[in-house]
Amino acid sequence: MTTVKEDLRYAKTHEWVKVEGNVAWIGITDFAQDQLGDLVYAEAEPVGEEVEIDDLIGSVESVKMASDLFSPISGKIVESNESIEDEPEQINEDAFGTWFVKIEMSDPSQLDDLMDAAAYEKFCEEESA
Amino acid sequence: MKKTPLNQRHLALNARMVDYAGWEMPVQYEGITEEVIAVREKVGMFDVSHMGEVLVCGEGSGEFLNWLLSRDVTGKQKDQITYAILCYEDGGTVDDLLVYEMDENCYMLVVNAANKDKDVLHINDSLTSYREKYPDREGDVQVIDDSAYYGQIAVQGPESLSVMLDLADKLGLDAEQKEQLQGLKRYRQIQVEKPGFERKMIISRTGYTGENGYEIYLPAELTAEVWDLFYDYGVKPVGLGARDSLRLEAGMPLYGHEMSEDITPLEGDMGFFVDFSREFQGGEKMKEKSTRKRIALVSEGRAIPRDGYPVYLNDAEVGVVSSGSFSPTLGKGIAFALVNLDFPDDTDMVVEVKVRKKFEPFKVIKAPFVKK
Structure with a gap:
């Protein structure tokens, strides 16, 4: 069974968001990594890029599937996790502990449009039904 | 969705199930990577019961198949299996398949699940054109879709022969058949009678992984108990995801990708399996279409x-x-x-x-x- 984490916000495209001050840490959920299977490629967009909601912020690939990460929030990428390129398997091992990018938010009120853990859990149940 | 005789086994193993050509099939059990490695280094088994079995039988069936397919199926040893391609008149590909000689004037075509219904229609239509083209040829060819009566398990990997030999008695092989299995060459088959069943068990030294391996055709009702024999022995179940990786690594083409209605066997680099020295359906226009x-x-x-x-x-x-x-x-x-x-x-x-x-x-x- 996959898990959700209580203190995070979630997007319908299976990204999680952790808020630290004005910065949003973003990764893919445990449900997403499980659906993709063993990850063999991961990449995050570089520091400095300005992104809007739904812009590309990273990519992951398993043996059979390729999937993109879309930004759940607008702002500027202030950190990009390069370690995922060398070790994409860490995302399978600890999806909620492996961030792709940190975004300095331009409009934190956008967080209100994301799901909380309970809503996301329900959303995943519906998706796998 | 259609279910194979092994459906309950896959569910019990918590396999990830997908719709594959209308069949509920396991895409992976524990993970594609480790399933690929199991087959490359040891042995794994696949449920391939979704494959279609089409019988072309009756007087003149061999001659008809020689015209229908990209290579001759006659003039070979009885246990020899022929890989051939079924083409449209214009040289495009209907399907790729294996041909087993079952009996005198009776052949079993093993076809892709996604193409089976289309193949049966195409073969019947072709039979009509064949009759018109060669009115003087004697014959009473029948095309029968026998797929529902068979299950199929592929056992693949460097340890596949030793596993097969260890389980030979339990599979119902007698001493002579066991010896045959030991020396079975690639693209050869052994047919084993199963008391109480009309269809035989066929052990075929073929596969889709690039490893040594065997494909076992079984009366549908016996498929689960044979799966359990291998499972209890410790053979790892492998899903369709790993099967696709293994075939690609081994350089083998897949229908719908390297062959299709619009992709000729020559374009798909299957020229080795096309014999232009004789007349066959699609042969005339194939080069032009490529x-x-x-x-x-x-x-x-x-x-x-x-x-x-x-x-x-x-x-x-x-x-x-x-x-x-x-x-x-x-x-x-x-x-x-x-x-x-x-x-x-x-x-x-x-x-x-x-x-x-x-x-x-x-x-x-x-x-x-x-x-x-």
Whole structure:
């Protein structure tokens, strides 16, 4: 069974968001990594890029599937996790502990449009039904 | 969705099930990577009961099949299995298949699940054209879809023979059949009567992984108990995801990717299995219809090619990826691509594949990707 984490916000495209001050840490959920299977490629967009909601912020690939990460929030990428390129398997091992990018938010009120853990859990149940 | 006789086994193992050609099939059990490695290093087993079995039987059936298929099925030893291609009149591909001689004047065609109904219609239509074309040929050919009565398990990997021999008694082989199994050559079969069942068990030294292996055709009702024999022995179940990776690594084409209504066997690099020295359906127009060829590509970096990605040579688009994946065995992206006929024949050249927004370098190699 996959898990959700209580203190995070979630997007319908299976990204999680952790808020630290004005910065949003973003990764893919445990449900997403499980659906993709063993990850063999991961990449995050570089520091400095300005992104809007739904812009590309990273990519992951398993043996059979390729999937993109879309930004759940607008702002500027202030950190990009390069370690995922060398070790994409860490995302399978600890999806909620492996961030792709940190975004300095331009409009934190956008967080209100994301799901909380309970809503996301329900959303995943519906998706796998 | 249709279910194979092993459906409950897959569910009990918590396999991830998908709709494959209308069948509920396991795409993976524990993970594609470890399932690929099990087959490359030891042994694994696949439920391939969704494959179709079509009988072409009756007087004149061999002669009809020789005309229908890309190679002759007659004039061989009785236990020999023929891999051949079924073509449209215009040279496009209907399906690729294996032909088993079951009896005098009776052949079993093993076809892709997704194509089975189309194949049966095509074979029946072709039989009508054949009769019109050769009114003087005697015969009473019948086409029978026998798929529902068979299950099939593929046991593949370097340890497959030793597993098969260890389980030979339990599989119901007598001493002579066991000896036959020990010496069974590639593309040969053993047929074993199963008391109480009309259909026989067929052990075939064939596969779709590039490893040594056996495909076991069984009366549908016996499929689960044979699966359990292998499972209890410790043979790892392997899903369709790993099966596709294994076949691609082994350089084997897949219908719908390297062959289709619009892709001729020649374009799919299947010329070895097309015998132009005799007349056959599709043979006349095939060369004219062929405007591309299949090449094999290995990633020079981390990029993973996927179906449909465009291929570039010197900044010009020259083709498209027909099957692309990450190779668990090589740890690199690999692909087949269909490129223009004037693409150079040299290997070791570098092309670019557009992966998302970037142009990534790939080396042209000679398939297979994984050599045994």
